[in-house]
């Protein structure tokens with residue numbers, strides 16, 4: 487099992503940047519999709535069925551954007567008031583970049599839009615209840631990190647925040663903004679954090695000391711401490727997961743795996759477990775296993 491760093495910041499992943507041995511790529515979100523439900527992976531990664539952003543996802547993206555910008559301010563200015571002041575301008579920026587977000591509210595529904603901004607500001611209060619950003623200087627924010635494992639598989643994704651202590655210890659922080667029951671998503675969230683820990687270990691040679699889930703709605707912190715043996719096992723799991731994805735792709739066989747998470751799935755209408763029929767399997771998916779590496783992974787906060 488070998489690994490090498492590929493890209494360590496927000497560079498673009500031009501095909502030339504991918505080592506020639508790499509045959510495929512996987513993001514933590516898509517790997518978690520396959521683990522959750524192989525058919526969900528197919529709908530999102532192979533069929534690429536559109537998913538209309540939900541209010542909850544948009545709120546997550548907005549809160550992540552505000553928290554990212556908050557650390558642009560001088561430390562003393564990182565107050566709840568400053569965070570609140572960032573909400574509306576960040577929302578305007580997101581809507582300019584992704585005009586479909588404007589469709590979340592009916593035209594003229596100023597009250598709905600205002601309530602949405604208020605709910606985002608309330609989540610930010612949850613953040614200030616558990617952390618004081620005036621005492622933090624993150625090393626990375628919304629950074630795209632990647633590594634090659636097993637010579638052939640590029641793994642990559644955006645981490646929300648990376649803190650580096652004076653002694654070099656790493657803490658990976660993931661903001662959770664969703665309103666869904668935490669127990670329904672915690673395993674998926676930890677899986678994603680271990681994914682980032684694996685990339686950091688393989689690229690920097692340091693096992694992160696802490697993987698931190700920061701639940702803004704509940705104003706709670708969940709810390710997890712990985713070790714090298716666990717990350718080695720996790721690496722094997724990720725490679726095995728990819729092999730299972732390859733086999734399923736070759737057989738065009740992605741089965742539904744119903745669970746509580748179906749309540750949050752956008753594709754019930756195409757799912758046999760809900761009486762639906764999947765679309766014909768797209769043949770182009772087989773010819774470009776690196777397609778995922780040529781497009782951006784899920785943006786921070788948009789996949790909770």
Ligand code: SF4
Pocket residue numbers: 523525526742743744745747748751752753754757758759760
């Ligand atoms: S509805 Fe459930 S079983 Fe069907 S694709 Fe979605 S997550 Fe999978």
